[in-house]
Amino acid sequence: MSTNLRPVPSAPESQISPELLLRMHELMVKARALEERLIHMYKQGDGYFWIGGPGEEAFNVPLGMLVQKGRGPQFDYCHFHYRNSGTWLAMGGDPIDSLRQMKNTVTDPFSGGRNFVGHYSRREWNVVPVSSPIEVQHSMAPGTALAQKRAGGRGITIVTGGDAGTAEGDFSTCLIWSSRPANLLPVLMIVTNNKWGISTAYQGQHGEKRISERGKAFGIESKTIDGNDPETSYREIAQAMEYVRSERKPFLLEAMVSRLYGHSSASGANRMTDEADCLVGFERKLEERGLRSRKEMDDLRARFTAQLQEAHKKVRDEPQPDGKTIHDNIFADRDLVREN
Amino acid sequence: MSTNLRPVPSAPESQISPELLLRMHELMVKARALEERLIHMYKQGDGYFWIGGPGEEAFNVPLGMLVQKGRGPQFDYCHFHYRNSGTWLAMGGDPIDSLRQMKNTVTDPFSGGRNFVGHYSRREWNVVPVSSPIEVQHSMAPGTALAQKRAGGRGITIVTGGDAGTAEGDFSTCLIWSSRPANLLPVLMIVTNNKWGISTAYQGQHGEKRISERGKAFGIESKTIDGNDPETSYREIAQAMEYVRSERKPFLLEAMVSRLYGHSSASGANRMTDEADCLVGFERKLEERGLRSRKEMDDLRARFTAQLQEAHKKVRDEPQPDGKTIHDNIFADRDLVREN
């Protein structure tokens, strides 16, 4: 790894309450168990493709806990990419729905079996459809933020993406449109930097010392944090969000994270041993601080694993969409997004 | 104008020889006379559309004088935009050819009457076809620079564009591809900042203090200069070029310039009174320094004007392309760019 990517110093001691830490841990375990189940499904042939966010839980879970979820410009708009399962769960998503999308059942609430796993979408929560093309969400984000700026209130637009994806012009579009002096926009731009784009290493492709520095020329507040530490993540995300909510200005947050199972099932979806596991680190801390014992944590993990196994069984029996339905829902006849 | 755009301090006293200054002046006058003739042609109906670079001569002429002109990777590749007439002339271009393109005659050596005026192209000189879509040249520039890096030598790639155009993703593409640690590229990126994109003022759209600062995050050497001063321009371009030629690394040069006749004929092509005229300033200096008298300058101007008037008459009688030729030159049957 190039010196560009020296480890990010962690933030000072936490002020986060023990309850919150435990809740965060629970969600991280749940998210990991979900991803492991999904990988298992893939390997069993219960789904054609897996992609997700194992290794990013320490960042994605706090993010989801801090999203102001709801419908319309008073709430946060979420333009996620395909590694946000932890965020989704922390927002209150039901893991079985991810299994449904994995198995492309008609019951998949995000796309009815049309889209890949991890491609969330829910109008009730302002989660716009995740799409596979890298970085396009960054060109759309200013649009929802514009509506929020005009509406007043504290709703913000959150857009996430990976490190390699910042090479697309859309990343630059988001920087430019969010920082226009004529209309600064409440956009929280998040880069989860796992130092890889599929098989392509970060260091050969990025002349930037840190991706977050790309905000500086535009006067955008920017920061790079250790996304492997959930306490740091929680605090930093909360701080960045507060800035965006109250100042109505953009913020660029880069989080250094791990990629624990490689890129996707296309690269085998096997456990990497050379990447730090945020869950291991966090659990050690919780144990040291006497907040949760190893046994409690193992039980928790076992409980989620069992629940997901049940869910898997259930989903296996759910129906596949009918071929004739491909023509359904091409055009809407009502303006659903404007109805209350 | 916002404080973002405070005037750029001029460089220290010139070391440029009087001969060079006089040559530069002559070319600036010639370039101005050419643009004025082209505008005149437009207003007379001898052409459908005018666009060009009056007001940018103090930057564009030195640029053209410093280009290492020739064919193939040992020479400079030029990816120009539509305001580089001064550069073209300084490289040795014949002004009558611009008139031909203005009048879309079959004799137009750049496109045979197919393309707008100012859309230069010449393989012998490594000048790739200027295209109207803003900023696309920035995505192509890394390609010629790659060939040059591999070929060795001192050839560089020069790419020019306006201020507003830097909002396109292609500008960011050029920054990123030129500064890849795996292969730094000899690209001289030039932004001529006239503080306008057609009718849209700079200050509402640019959060950057200076466009050149966008290079910093990528470790790209960057500078903003007063492009209205030909001595500064010459020195700064020479310095930037020397860096790119010898270091084989990118450089981002922003030049503050004037737009003397508005955007194009679409906005009337009338002389603006609120923009500084680089030629006026330079002529005052030359007079003060006793290098060229007012009378000599007036004569020079009159001579070019007369020559261009003659050329205009000549071009008026040259034939238009035949409609049947639209199908010519769609596919090449020989690899001309590789033949010597």
Add this chain to the structure above:
Amino acid sequence: MSNMVQAIRMALHVAEERHDLTDVFGEDVGPPLGGAFTATQGIKCAWNTPLDERGIVGASIGLGLAGCRNVGEIQFCDYAYNTIDLLKLAGMMYWVSNGDWNLPMTIMTPVGSGIRGSIYHSHSFDATATHIPGFKIAMPSTPRDAYGLLLSCIVDPNPCFFLVPKALMRVRNAPGEEIPGEPGDDRALSKLIDAPLGDRSKWQPQWPETPDLFVPFGEGRTVRKGRDVTVVSYGRTLPLCAKAAEELSQENLDVEVIDLRSLWPYDWERVKESVSRTGRVLFVNEDTEVTNFGEHLVRRTTDELFYHLAAPPKLLAGAFVPGIGLADNLEMASVPQLPSIRAAIAELAVMEA
């Protein structure tokens, strides 16, 4: 009586006053210019964007997702070709979310030849647009249709393209086809709604009272009835087809001319009924002729009407060349003109069955 840009302006005004249009935006769309063709002068919600078409389409999608009816302009359709991925995403938003997220948005853009715009200001967009599922596509040939179609685009809960034929920007309505409420006198209307030259900072438009008048999607217009040949067109070539038909009527040829007006959905019933009667059909548009929307119409014709045809269905379209050259001869040779249209109709009329 309004020309097409004025009609567009009036529609935008009506939409921002009565139909919750929140944003009209694009390069040079806001003050002081009000659009490269002046179509957005005096619109209160019009604003200037950065020079970034991906940002424009992206913002249009984002605004639509947030429930804001909006019109994003691409200054010339020639500059939309780096956004096809985003347009495709817009077209699939409702489908991919299986009916959860619809997307109200309109992309307005000038298309086609006719102003000696040379290579990068003369493109057609109908072939590209009709190949993107999930969009409704309108393309007027009269100011009144521009008014009614644009209003339909704006209130539609789906992504729409509003394609404006550049060549017809200054064309006026035929007598009797005014927009109700607009002054009959051109000068009077201009005084009310055209921004003055020079300083415009204090200018306020005076809008005539014009009604909601929706030209629905999928409803073509039979511009001229006829027995011998059916001609189907839209945009710049439509009035040329009508003119050719009129001229040919003096040669005893009775030509029916249909203005498609909306390309998706399109009025197949009208085309079908006509071709079933005439047995001969010519489709005319100016996009380049390979993988052209007119070829879709030819295919549908052979699919459904083969046994009604008295002659092969024909397409007259733009030459398959990389661009439209600047010189007059080049432009004229590249896209259908009155003589070539007339000749194509006349030839088709006498083809053996």
Add this chain to the structure above:
Amino acid sequence: MSNMVQAIRMALHVAEERHDLTDVFGEDVGPPLGGAFTATQGIKCAWNTPLDERGIVGASIGLGLAGCRNVGEIQFCDYAYNTIDLLKLAGMMYWVSNGDWNLPMTIMTPVGSGIRGSIYHSHSFDATATHIPGFKIAMPSTPRDAYGLLLSCIVDPNPCFFLVPKALMRVRNAPGEEIPGEPGDDRALSKLIDAPLGDRSKWQPQWPETPDLFVPFGEGRTVRKGRDVTVVSYGRTLPLCAKAAEELSQENLDVEVIDLRSLWPYDWERVKESVSRTGRVLFVNEDTEVTNFGEHLVRRTTDELFYHLAAPPKLLAGAFVPGIGLADNLEMASVPQLPSIRAAIAELAVMEA
């Protein structure tokens, strides 16, 4: 015997050794992966780019302008839709400079369905590509054709698309259609040129000696002769058409199958000769069916062969839906499959004249 990815790899190797290919580049194209489909493993001049398709197409143009024969890969054609403007520019470089600057470059990209790639990894690109003037377009359906067509693309002095049907990446040549010089044994070939799992840093491919074998542009291949119906296809659907023809031969239907192989220029003479004989033609491809290249072929057929037709020329193509859904049923219903192709041929064969 090679499969299609291996054939591509061998062609790239031959081109870098003997035909001045200087660069093969794109996302994950260089070591360690050697391409999402392994098509660039072991190629010395292959390198990884930033994740930026505009940069890839732009660099390909720039390299070509500098005289470097190059192959730029777009990982999936679905991700080329933000580069259409650049592709159009490439296609016009020679024309706009009136014959001064030709542009050798190849854009290679996997296309189509067949791997349950869902919405964004299943797109076809033939409709889009054939609407861009100035490109030559190759689309193989066998490894040997992939080898020969890719070599033709690389040495061509013009921009070329090399469209690789994803579904056929692992398909092998029919017996007797090997690439001369390749080992007949699959395992032997794999040992020579497939990168090993795990650490590849010390791996070196052992290339078999394969010759220059150019499949020229504009030359289709009659895969099967027949008297009753002509079927014209390319890419993924071609072997399905051949299979359908074989099955239908047992029902006494004699079907001719033509593999177009190159979509521009295309072998019209071959199609024309065949349709003149059979009077019936079905075009099959999997791009969405509105403004589809097959519609161009239908149009040309009615234009030139109307009076030879015994039945309407038909097109079987992809459904006009925003994407190909992930679930098996959805994919199968979205693009032509063996049963639908067989049915379409059978139906056409008995249509009344």
